[in-house]
Amino acid sequence: MIHEGVSVDGHPSHDREEGENQHMATTLERGLRRLARAATCAVAFAACLGMVVPSVYAEEPGRWPVENDVVQNAWKQGIDGSGVKIAVIDTQPIGEYPGLADADITYQVGSFRKADSKKRVKTQCVINGKPLTATLRRGEDSWQYTHGTDMLTWIAGNGKDYDGKTGVLGAAPKAKLLSIANGREIKGSNLSYDCKSGKSDWASVDYGVDEATAVKWGARVINRSQGSLMMSYDYEGFVTALRYGVITISARANTTDTGLRDLVGDPRKMNYFPGVVTVNNVDRNGVLSQASDTVDGNIAVLSYGQGVLSPAEHLMAGTLTPTNGGTSTAAAVLSSYLALAMQKWPDATGNQILQSLVRNTKEGKGKPTIDPERKRGFGEVDLNALLTVDPTQYKDVNPILEYQMKAAAQYPEYKDWYTQDCSKNPDGIQPNGDLTDFAIPCEAGLIGKEYERQQAAWKKVEQCRADGGSDCMKYSATNTADAKGSGAVSGERSDAKPAAGLPVWAWGVIAGVGVVVVSVGIVFAVVLAKRRRRSQRPPRNVVPAPAGGYPPAGRYPVQSSPAQAYPPAPAAPPVQVVPAPVSYTRPPMPQQPAQGYPPVPAPAQAPQPPHGRHSR
Secondary structure, eight states, X not given: OEEESOOOOOXXXXXXXXXXXXXHHHHHHHHHHHHHHTSOHHHHHHHHTTOOOOOOSOXXXXXXXXXXXXXXXXXXXXXXXXXXXXXXXXXXXXXXXXXXXXXXXXXXXXXXXXXXXSSOOEEOOEETTEEOOSOBOTTGGGOSSOHHHHHHHHHHOEEEOGGGOEEEEOSOTTSEEEEEEOOOBOTTSSSBOOEXXXXXXXXXXXXXXXXXXXXHHTOSXXXXXXXXXXXXXXXXXXXXXXXXXXXXXXXXXXXXXXXXXXXXXXXXXXXXXXXXXXXXXXXXXXXXXXXXXXXXXXXXXXXXXXXXXXXXXXXXXXXXXXXXXXXXXXXXXXXXXXXXXXXXXXXXXXXXXXXXXXXXXXXXXXXXXXXXXXXXXXXXXXXXXXXXXXXXXXXSSOHHHHHHHHHHTTSTTTTXXXXXXXXXXXXXXXXXXXTTSOOBOGGGHHHHHHHHHHHHHHHHHHHHHHTTOSSXXXXXXXXXXXXXXXXXXXXXXXXXXXXXXXXHHHHHHHHHHGGGSOHHHHHHHHHXXXXXXXXXXXXXXXXXXXXXXXXXXXXXXXXXXXXXXXXXXXXXXXXOOOOOOTTOOOOOOOOOOOOOXXXXXXXXXXXXXOOOSBOO
């Protein structure tokens, strides 16, 4: 579905079903559990562990991030991204691409400003004498696929390619998408064309305005599979997203250049902006792609982009093949997974979804644990955990932002980044006094203030609960955001429909033992389970938050990266990557040993040169 233009709409409240048959559904669900335990050993074992049962469908090569039991069983429960809004800020997509024919997408052109003006002057992007359009036609300028097309399909693609061939399948086909085109790719490059605002003046992408536009539209997730240097006036839009609990997903570059040694953020770079989820790329077994296998302390989460369907040639139709889709694809896959989690848990704020993401990775097992080698961040995304662990138990504070603020405060070269006051140091901070390095703008202090606001708001929630109050979440950071826009308020910011019913693994159990059950009874149980009201009791498989808050007491701050030059400390054991079985489980990553406080500072590292606006 294609919409022309963008309408800034409100967010209807969720329709809550009465659940008249809750007791009967619960009884039937218990019966199904007993039946599962009486089934074959393999099926019973999987059910008791809360794992999924292998499916019977034939997996197409390169579509495993979606053609797996967790996603397929979620779809059977109606968890398909319905009602969740995702903004994709990227290059022009092919508007008539068959793989997007069934998707609900609104297309619009991004925002641009005059590059040579000291003030923020809005303008248009002109490429080769023509204004940038929201979409491309197939074959226009020879394009058959584009980076923007790839990202949209990995979120909401229908599995079709040109001429009836197999295409990319997105995990959230029913999500509502806003495509914001902020450039056109240069053929054979990872860069975009420079824009002109007229015959001679140059135009620059207004990243902050595009971010704010997505928030105002009502996005719960913003996918930015790009990287670029940021200007100080871009900060306001990104801080607005933080205020409203809108999750921004980005990707590190597809290079082996090392990054900063710890998760401290870098407000000079869009893909490392504090609070943004920076993704690196792994295959289905959790092995890092060789293209980006490097030390980078700002990696937050690992997602899937290696060995997936991707165009071998963007100028030639029918060239989709399993290959390295890059960190960009990994970011888009993560965005689609978060959409499923948001639909499943409509009362959770974006920050609470993020808390669940970093705590319940395949390495985390309920605790947010950073990889001591600084390659894997908090670990590999675990969609099954996102769909089974109730995130509303966690605090409404962006956990990545929290870690970054606390970590930066422990390093002499980073400690003043987020406490700046433009009235006192309008020129910002020159890292280590190096005038050849890019300065940290004084506006970075806005980031620190937003973190303090989130923490103060959560203290009010806790005090309200301690006093025996009700509806205490009304004091949370997301629900007290005062910026304009319709976004990011728990329960009211999206028209996502709850998909209450059996846990994800139960569908596999039903499939495995269905021959023992009368089909009419199964249908009746499923219908009732879908209709019953969500229980107010905590789920049985909820992992309690660790005592002492976040990060876990005694583990913060973390050790500097072993790849950096610094006085040697006890080395952490190497990361052993173990291929995952069908249930997608993996032994937990080794936790880093407790270090001295503060950590031994390492020599400052200059920022990496800009690598183009999109990482592939």
